[in-house]
Amino acid sequence: MMATSHSRLPEEVSSYLADHQSRSVERLLDLTRIASVSADPESGPAMERCSRKLAEQMQALGLSDVRIVSTSGHPVVEGRTPPRPGLPTYMAYAHYDVQPPDPLEGWETPPFEPTRVGDELRGRGISDDKAHVEMHLAAVEAYLATLGATPVNIRFVFEGEEEISSRHFPEWLDQTDWLDELAGCIVSDGTFLGRRQPSLSTGVRGLLYVELNIRTADVDLHSGGYGGAVPNAAQALTTILSALKGEDGRIRIPGFYDDVVDEPIFRSTLASAPWSETEWLDGAHLAAATPVGEEGYSVLERLWLRPSLDINGLWSGYTGDGPKTVIPATAGAKLSCRLVADQDPDRIFDGVERFVLKQAPPWAQVRITKISGSRPARIDPETSLARAARRALASTFGVEPALSREGGSVPVVGMLSSRLKAPLILLSFSPPDDNAHAPNERMPLWNLAGGIGTVANLWWLLGETGREAE
Amino acid sequence: MMATSHSRLPEEVSSYLADHQSRSVERLLDLTRIASVSADPESGPAMERCSRKLAEQMQALGLSDVRIVSTSGHPVVEGRTPPRPGLPTYMAYAHYDVQPPDPLEGWETPPFEPTRVGDELRGRGISDDKAHVEMHLAAVEAYLATLGATPVNIRFVFEGEEEISSRHFPEWLDQTDWLDELAGCIVSDGTFLGRRQPSLSTGVRGLLYVELNIRTADVDLHSGGYGGAVPNAAQALTTILSALKGEDGRIRIPGFYDDVVDEPIFRSTLASAPWSETEWLDGAHLAAATPVGEEGYSVLERLWLRPSLDINGLWSGYTGDGPKTVIPATAGAKLSCRLVADQDPDRIFDGVERFVLKQAPPWAQVRITKISGSRPARIDPETSLARAARRALASTFGVEPALSREGGSVPVVGMLSSRLKAPLILLSFSPPDDNAHAPNERMPLWNLAGGIGTVANLWWLLGETGREAE
Numbered sequence: 001m002m003a004t005s006h007s008r009l010p011e012e013v014s015s016y017l018a019d020h021q022s023r024s025v026e027r028l029l030d031l032t033r034i035a036s037v038s039a040d041p042e043s044g045p046a047m048e049r050c051s052r053k054l055a056e057q058m059q060a061l062g063l064s065d066v067r068i069v070s071t072s073g074h075p076v077v078e079g080r081t082p083p084r085p086g087l088p089t090y091m092a093y094a095h096y097d098v099q100p101p102d103p104l105e106g107w108e109t110p111p112f113e114p115t116r117v118g119d120e121l122r123g124r125g126i127s128d129d130k131a132h133v134e135m136h137l138a139a140v141e142a143y144l145a146t147l148g149a150t151p152v153n154i155r156f157v158f159e160g161e162e163e164i165s166s167r168h169f170p171e172w173l174d175q176t177d178w179l180d181e182l183a184g185c186i187v188s189d190g191t192f193l194g195r196r197q198p199s200l201s202t203g204v205r206g207l208l209y210v211e212l213n214i215r216t217a218d219v220d221l222h223s224g225g226y227g228g229a230v231p232n233a234a235q236a237l238t239t240i241l242s243a244l245k246g247e248d249g250r251i252r253i254p255g256f257y258d259d260v261v262d263e264p265i266f267r268s269t270l271a272s273a274p275w276s277e278t279e280w281l282d283g284a285h286l287a288a289a290t291p292v293g294e295e296g297y298s299v300l301e302r303l304w305l306r307p308s309l310d311i312n313g314l315w316s317g318y319t320g321d322g323p324k325t326v327i328p329a330t331a332g333a334k335l336s337c338r339l340v341a342d343q344d345p346d347r348i349f350d351g352v353e354r355f356v357l358k359q360a361p362p363w364a365q366v367r368i369t370k371i372s373g374s375r376p377a378r379i380d381p382e383t384s385l386a387r388a389a390r391r392a393l394a395s396t397f398g399v400e401p402a403l404s405r406e407g408g409s410v411p412v413v414g415m416l417s418s419r420l421k422a423p424l425i426l427l428s429f430s431p432p433d434d435n436a437h438a439p440n441e442r443m444p445l446w447n448l449a450g451g452i453g454t455v456a457n458l459w460w461l462l463g464e465t466g467r468e469a470e
Numbered sequence: 471m472m473a474t475s476h477s478r479l480p481e482e483v484s485s486y487l488a489d490h491q492s493r494s495v496e497r498l499l500d501l502t503r504i505a506s507v508s509a510d511p512e513s514g515p516a517m518e519r520c521s522r523k524l525a526e527q528m529q530a531l532g533l534s535d536v537r538i539v540s541t542s543g544h545p546v547v548e549g550r551t552p553p554r555p556g557l558p559t560y561m562a563y564a565h566y567d568v569q570p571p572d573p574l575e576g577w578e579t580p581p582f583e584p585t586r587v588g589d590e591l592r593g594r595g596i597s598d599d600k601a602h603v604e605m606h607l608a609a610v611e612a613y614l615a616t617l618g619a620t621p622v623n624i625r626f627v628f629e630g631e632e633e634i635s636s637r638h639f640p641e642w643l644d645q646t647d648w649l650d651e652l653a654g655c656i657v658s659d660g661t662f663l664g665r666r667q668p669s670l671s672t673g674v675r676g677l678l679y680v681e682l683n684i685r686t687a688d689v690d691l692h693s694g695g696y697g698g699a700v701p702n703a704a705q706a707l708t709t710i711l712s713a714l715k716g717e718d719g720r721i722r723i724p725g726f727y728d729d730v731v732d733e734p735i736f737r738s739t740l741a742s743a744p745w746s747e748t749e750w751l752d753g754a755h756l757a758a759a760t761p762v763g764e765e766g767y768s769v770l771e772r773l774w775l776r777p778s779l780d781i782n783g784l785w786s787g788y789t790g791d792g793p794k795t796v797i798p799a800t801a802g803a804k805l806s807c808r809l810v811a812d813q814d815p816d817r818i819f820d821g822v823e824r825f826v827l828k829q830a831p832p833w834a835q836v837r838i839t840k841i842s843g844s845r846p847a848r849i850d851p852e853t854s855l856a857r858a859a860r861r862a863l864a865s866t867f868g869v870e871p872a873l874s875r876e877g878g879s880v881p882v883v884g885m886l887s888s889r890l891k892a893p894l895i896l897l898s899f900s901p902p903d904d905n906a907h908a909p910n911e912r913m914p915l916w917n918l919a920g921g922i923g924t925v926a927n928l929w930w931l932l933g934e935t936g937r938e939a940e
Contacts, residue, residue, distance in 0.1 A: 002933075038792075039790070039791060039792030039793065039794060040610075040791065040792070040879070041792075043738060045817075067492065068931060076741070082494055095488050099794060100788070100790060100792075100794055102788060102790060102794070103690070106689060119496045135608075146659075162790055164793060165793065176708050186898060190714065191695065196758075205694065205697075207795070209793040209795065213856060215757050216756065216757050217754060217756045217757055217911060218755035218757075219755050219908040219910070220529070220576075220907065220909075221571065221754055221781050221907070221908060222907035222908065223778065223782070223806060223808060223878075223907075224675065224808065224876065224877045224878020224879060224906075225661065225773070225878060226773070226877070227675075227773075227778035227779075227780050227806075227808045228763050228764065228772040228776055228777070228778030228877070229761045229762065229763040229769045229772040229773055229778075230754055230756060230761060230762060231757075231762050232713075232780050232781055234780075234781035234782075234783070234784050234803075235711070235712075235715065235780070235781055237784070238707070238708040238711040238712040238781070238784075241705070241708040241712075242705075242708040242711075242713075243708050243712075245705065258531050263635065277895050281731050284687060284691055284696060284700055285687050285688035285689050285799075286686065286687045286700060286701065286702070286833070287685050287687055287688075287701075287833070287834065287835045288686075288832060288833040288834075289556060290775045290833065291699045291700060292699065292700065292701050292831075292833050293698050293699045293700075296700065299650035299699045302698040302699040303695070303696070303697075303699050305907045306698055307698070308697035308698030309691065310528065310697050310702050310704075310705070310795075310797050311702055311704035311705055311708070311786070311787065311795075311798070312693065312704075312706050312787050312788055312794060312795060312796055312797070313704070313786060313787035313788040313789045313794070313798065314707070314708075314784050314785060314786040314787060314789070314798075314801065315784060315785060315786060315789045316781070316783060316784040317781065317783035317804070318570070318572060318783040318804060319512050319781050319783045319784070319802075320509070320510070320569075320572060321509060321510065322508075322509030322510070322511075322634055322841065323634060323635065323679040323782075323804070323806070323841045323842050324509060324569060324570055324782060324783070324804070324907065325677070325679065325780075325782060325806055325878075325879075325907060326574070326782055326783075326907050326908065327780050328781070328782070328783065328784075329755075329784070329908075331594075331706075331784065332789075334787070334788060334793070336693060336695065336697075336791070336793070336795055338693060338697045338698065338820065361762075363756070363757070363758040363760065363762050364756060364757065364758075365758075371792065371793045372793050379605070385615075386732075394583070406694065407694045407695050407696070407697060407698070408692065408694020408695060408795075409603050409694060409795075418527070423727050427697060432695060435689060435690075435691035436692050436694075436695070437693075437694075437794065437795060437796050438689040438690045438691060438692065438796065439690075440689070462492060462527050464569055466717075
């Protein structure tokens with residue numbers, strides 16, 4: 001039977017998927033109930049609970065060799081389809097950790113009491129990235145329940161530190177001895193190009209995340225006794241931060257753009273990309289409904305081909321109710337840059353540090369610390385794996401997938417690319433307006449079901465060579 | 471006996487004061503244990519507890535007509551010495567509310583568990599202004615315990631909203647019918663010119679306190695999907711705030727300095743004022759031990775004769791641990807100006823608002839709100855009341871008091887000055903390095919005892935005319 005099916009997903013598998021969607025939703029809600037906020041230093045127990053819950057879900061589906069692998073940080077959860085000799089083996093990656101839920105007051109439903117609202121699911125991490133974990137689990141369930149086996153061998157790797165730049169993932173890579181045996185790697189994280197426009201990513205931006213700390217005195221001072229004659233840490237901070245970008249949207253750090261690769265061919269395709277600026281703008285909920293940014297570039301160019309710099313957080317002095325006339329002694333900011341090939345996070349950090357220290361007034365002690373960094377990466381869309389993914393997307397969604405790029409950073413893409421001999425793809429299903437790092441994170445059921453179908457289709461297509469040889 | 475004593479405080483009164491210092495300390499610690507933070511919207515019960523405790527202390531001393539007078543805000547506690555017809559009546563003002571204790575982590579001892587450390591007392595509000603309340607109570611106790619009466623009639627008025635700009639004090643003024651009968655008013659709040667340099671104030675700076683709120687979107691956005699192409703509220707905030715002052719320390723708001731009165735005579739005395747810049751600097755605990763400020767003015771000129779502008783607080787985006795790559799949708803700041811005669815807080819607010827809105831990028835919604843304001847005031851140091859206060863200071867401390875000015879704002883000074891027909895003085899005893907609005911607020915016992923002695927001496931001197939007539 002298998003030899004005759006070619007690229008068409010067997011009817012029993014697709015029927016099973018259609019009939020068992022509620023099981024997927026249940027499993028996904030169960031996982032999302034656990035506040036696996038990897039950035040929170042208090043989250044150890046929740047991370048452990050989440051990794052155990054995930055391992056239980058995997059075992060219940062009949063996966064083999066399910067293990068919770070310790071690292072110096074949060075664990076990696078591993079497992080594999082019951083191994084079938086002679087079939088190629090692919091790795092599937094997703095992550096079970098989530099962003100912090102702040103600001104809490106923005107949520108319409110509690111972030112860790114996930115719930116279905118109309119045709120979508122809501123909760124912190126439900127889109128980024130727990131739905132992508134579930135897509136693989138659902139495909140496993142369907143294949144094992146109907147055909148008793150998956151068309152290829154899959155090794156699942158679910159990480160617990162993606163949201164903190166995969167800090168300890170290199171430890172897992174170092175202790176894993178089967179990477180060379182892989183036929184390819186599917187990284188499941190990220191978004192569609194449009195709400196209804198499937199896409200395959202051709203690259204990710206890198207990241208440099210820093211914290212800036214300023215001290216002008218040992219104590220906050222009373223502005224009555226000191227106002228007008230002493231330094232103010234908040235003022236030093238605003239002076240430094242306001243110097244980082246020009247009114248033209250250009251980042252003013254010397255050398256910042258030196259290593260940005262020009263991509264004239266890809267750039268020329270962007271104007272006709274099936275991407276709706278209107279839809280993207282709708283998702284941003286801007287106060288003035290107009291994009292801003294570096295002069296001379298379109299919105300898509302700014303997001304995919306150009307690096308960016310943003311203040312992510314600010315704090316200083318008194319922020320409670322009512323007036324308090326202090327002159328703040330300390331002030332701080334979190335800042336980050338999205339990087340594009342071939343910018344190197346360490347070189348960019350050196351430039352930011354030099355610039356910040358140069359802008360700092362002589363009366364302020366300024367410290368800048370690198371919190372995390374990851375390299376940008378480009379992904380070849382013409383490998384056999386990428387071509388199979390494009391066919392799976394097309395047959396599931398009934399529309400040709402676009403070639404996109406992730407404005408975000410997926411550090412494992414760079415880490416895995418440099419270790420693997422086989423091709424890697426970044427296969428993502430969230431809508432662009434999923435509020436991934438904001439309140440009211442959401443995953444439409446349409447995207448979840450399409451993701452499950454695509455994964456099942458992709459495995460089937462990848463097994464085709466083996467079946468044709470039978 | 472009274473008729474022969476002239477200006478010398480009777481021996482039994484001064485002995486009593488010397489022997490009963492520990493009772494003053496106990497009463498002061500009791501009052502400071504209550505977290506009477508008027509700015510805190512949750513502080514209602516604590517404010518009530520503190521006003522009741524203070525009224526109990528006053529009743530226990532034998533004061534008459536002790537009342538807790540309600541306002542739309544926190545109450546005023548009133549009382550008077552047992553009235554003696556024929557003697558002049560003075561009003562003595564101090565406040566029982568305190569600044570918020572933030573930042574809590576800066577305190578070496580808990581802010582509301584006041585304690586004696588060596589020769590000083592520590593706790594939030596112990597210097598500003600509860601010690602000044604106690605100075606009057608201690609003088610009452612000494613007079614009533616020894617002479618059975620005070621040399622003049624005193625009406626005590628202890629306010630509960632000084633730290634929130636005496637918002638509802640005008641209500642108390644409106645319902646008080648004895649203001650016209652006063653021979654003078656003693657406002658007890660503020661600091662000495664130097665640690666060991668008593669002074670009498672010739673004026674206070676005014677205040678304008680505003681809050682700035684910026685919104686660029688309805689939700690924080692993920693910098694991966696949006697970084698480089700959407701506005702950032704924190705960036706708008708730093709752009710606006712960094713424009714407020716020039717590198718020369720001048721405030722760049724058009725018209726800001728228009729109403730500043732030139733005071734060449736007072737200015738010419740400042741160079742020889744018995745004020746130590748070194749001591750003042752020591753108290754500031756600056757990171758770079760050097761003052762900063764408006765070019766062309768000495769430190770004392772900047773503090774007394776020139777207006778100032780400071781950022782008091784900043785907030786935006788993610789401020790927790792670790793990285794969170796949000797583009798903040800909102801940002802805010804608290805800002806305040808110290809004003810000098812004849813600047814008007816409302817006119818200055820208009821200028822700040824115009825300037826801020828002009829600096830605001832077109833993609834940011836900016837709202838600026840006036841939180842509080844008070845007028846600057848000058849005080850004539852040559853009234854009979856002021857001259858008596860200078861004599862009382864000189865005879866208590868053994869050194870001529872300097873004429874100083876408060877860099878801070880005491881809104882009641884302006885409010886009372888405009889209502890009273892009699893002279894007003896601002897009589898203050900805290901050391902300049904009392905950390906009044908910072909952690910580890912402190913009141914040396916030397917200042918407390920000197921304040922009590924001066925108040926007792928001043929009443930005696932004010933009673934002299936009456937006694938001479940007997």
